[in-house]
Amino acid sequence: MNAADTGFVLISAMLVMLMVPALALFYGGLVASRNVLSTTMHSFVLLGVGALLWPLIGYTLAFGPDIHGLIGGLENIMLAGVGKEPLNGGSIPALAFMAFQCMFAALTPALISGAYAERMHFQAMLVFSTLWLLVVYCPMAHWVWGGGWLMQMGALDFAGGAVVHMSSGSAALAAAIVLGKRSTLGRRAGLPHNIPMTVLGAGLLWFGWFGFNAGSALAANGLAANALVTTHLSAGCAILGWLAVERWHTGHFTVLGAASGAVAGLVVITPAAGFVEPWAAVVMGLLGGAVCYGGIFLKRVFNYDDALDVVGIHGVGGVLGALLTGVFACAAVNGVDGLLYGNPHQLWVQFVSVIATLGYCFPVSLLLLKLTDRLFGLRVPLEKEVTGLDISEHSESGYQI
Amino acid sequence: MKVETSMKKVQVILRLETVERVKEALSSIGIGGATLMEVRGFGRQRGHTEIYRSQRMEVDFRSKMMLEIVMEEEKVDDAIKIILENARTGSVGDGKIFVLPVDNVIRIRTGESGKAAL
Numbered sequence: 001m002n003a004a005d006t007g008f009v010l011i012s013a014m015l016v017m018l019m020v021p022a023l024a025l026f027y028g029g030l031v032a033s034r035n036v037l038s039t040t041m042h043s044f045v046l047l048g049v050g051a052l053l054w055p056l057i058g059y060t061l062a063f064g065p066d067i068h069g070l071i072g073g074l075e076n077i078m079l080a081g082v083g084k085e086p087l088n089g090g091s092i093p094a095l096a097f098m099a100f101q102c103m104f105a106a107l108t109p110a111l112i113s114g115a116y117a118e119r120m121h122f123q124a125m126l127v128f129s130t131l132w133l134l135v136v137y138c139p140m141a142h143w144v145w146g147g148g149w150l151m152q153m154g155a156l157d158f159a160g161g162a163v164v165h166m167s168s169g170s171a172a173l174a175a176a177i178v179l180g181k182r183s184t185l186g187r188r189a190g191l192p193h194n195i196p197m198t199v200l201g202a203g204l205l206w207f208g209w210f211g212f213n214a215g216s217a218l219a220a221n222g223l224a225a226n227a228l229v230t231t232h233l234s235a236g237c238a239i240l241g242w243l244a245v246e247r248w249h250t251g252h253f254t255v256l257g258a259a260s261g262a263v264a265g266l267v268v269i270t271p272a273a274g275f276v277e278p279w280a281a282v283v284m285g286l287l288g289g290a291v292c293y294g295g296i297f298l299k300r301v302f303n304y305d306d307a308l309d310v311v312g313i314h315g316v317g318g319v320l321g322a323l324l325t326g327v328f329a330c331a332a333v334n335g336v337d338g339l340l341y342g343n344p345h346q347l348w349v350q351f352v353s354v355i356a357t358l359g360y361c362f363p364v365s366l367l368l369l370k371l372t373d374r375l376f377g378l379r380v381p382l383e384k385e386v387t388g389l390d391i392s393e394h395s396e397s398g399y400q401i
Numbered sequence: 402m403k404v405e406t407s408m409k410k411v412q413v414i415l416r417l418e419t420v421e422r423v424k425e426a427l428s429s430i431g432i433g434g435a436t437l438m439e440v441r442g443f444g445r446q447r448g449h450t451e452i453y454r455s456q457r458m459e460v461d462f463r464s465k466m467m468l469e470i471v472m473e474e475e476k477v478d479d480a481i482k483i484i485l486e487n488a489r490t491g492s493v494g495d496g497k498i499f500v501l502p503v504d505n506v507i508r509i510r511t512g513e514s515g516k517a518a519l
Contacts, residue, residue: 188460192453250452260454296454309454 002091008220009096015211016103020047020110022208026201027114030308033193034388035118036398042113050106053133055079058105059098061138062146069149072142091219108137108164114308115172118182119385122393124376131368136361140167155353156329159216161271161321162357169315170361172306178369179378181305183385195256202259206235209266213273226333227273234285238265241289264292267317272325280328292317319354326350408503409477413468414496419488420466426483435470446494471503
């Protein structure tokens with residue numbers, strides 16, 4: 001047991017927890033004022049769902065003893081055997097690791113909510129998020145981090161490019177397709193109502209992401225420092241990457257563009273944070289900002305309404321990050337080389353992990369959405385959508401003006 | 402009800418930045434009450450474009466202020482002169498003045514009507 005490691009991971013868990021309300025602000029500012037509470041709730045309530053499901057069964061499905069590389073066994077159900085003592089000779093209490101992962105489990109389904117914002121029934125959202133957490137997130141976490149087949153194959157995902165971002169991006173695409181377009185799409189009534197709120201949210205996400213990425217080192221050591229530095233450099237440079245392409249394309253530097261670029265940079269560096277050197281994070285950030293700017297056009301090309309660009313930023317950024325990890329990984333950082341250091345095989349492994357993640361998460365999310373739709377109805381009627389979900393679903397207004 | 406024909410409503414569409422100046426100038430000729438509204442409209446001044454994640458949105462209705470003043474007919478010419486002096490920048494978008502007849506005015510507190518209620 002190591003006190004510094006334990007303290008660092010506990011604080012990192014708190015930082016990741018902060019990302020949930022940060023996401024609520026980020027998304028909340030991007031919707032119309034009549035949906036600000038509904039969108040806030042889509043993130044905030046998942047702290048509750050995660051707090052219930054993760055200790056109950058989620059943790060053991062993800063990190064219980066491996067069963068054929070596919071899922072964790074039920075030995076740690078209701079936190080059996082997860083206590084103050086370290087697991088497998090580690091340096092932190094099993095409970096600290098469980099708490100850290102519990103925050104990830106709350107945040108990841110919340111990311112999806114950007115796709116179904118402004119038109120989904122709250123009750124259906126709760127049911128879908130619960131099912132998704134158990135059927136999609138837990139297996140993904142097991143495959144990549146819990147000793148599952150992707151981990152055995154050597155796929156690199158330091159803090160959740162596949163588990164968190166590609167998975168939520170895939171589910172977001174499924175949700176946008178199943179739910180259909182918002183009635184306000186392309187009209188003034190559908191514009192963001194509070195960009196400063198969104199920028200504040202992006203800033204707090206950035207802050208929390210230090211816990212997310214550096215904390216994934218699970219120790220207060222040089223690797224954590226490397227992850228914190230790469231995280232910061234990528235986020236900052238992605239602002240510049242996004243703004244440069246935006247200036248070229250529209251002639252303007254928007255503030256929403258700067259905030260979106262920062263989040264894109266954070267997504268792209270997530271799988272790589274503990275595998276690449278700082279200079280590579282600069283390149284990944286610049287590229288990430290530019291590529292995710294392109295990512296937001298996917299919804300127009302393929303004609304679906306991913307309301308707050310979860311596919312364009314988390315999906316595209318997640319894929320890009322996973323692949324670039326296979327390019328820039330450097331053995332001097334964490335023992336694995338990528339393409340650039342003479343190991344093209346790693347890029348292939350990363351490619352397989354991308355295909356496997358999308359190939360599992362998208363169809364299964366689609367099925368879960370269809371199932372929830374059959375049972376509870378996903379979409380609110382037009383009249384309630386026009387009134388706004390704050391009043392029609394929650395009987396409250398965000399603002400009294 | 403008795404119809405007073407010697408009162409007018411002057412309805413002025415103004416730029417946001419000229420409102421204070423116009424109001425002060427009107428006070429100086431003894432106009433003691435007005436109603437201010439935030440309005441949006443379009444005219445010769447073109448709208449602007451907003452961009453959210455590359456999605457362009459044409460904003461055709463521009464924000465303006467509307468000042469409504471009911472006054473005695475004799476004051477209308479002076480009021481218009483003062484508004485023109487204080488609201489004009491010379492660029493498209495300075496606004497418009499409408500003058501309308503008013504049948505009657507009643508002060509709710511006392512029930513007074515006509516010019517006494519102004």
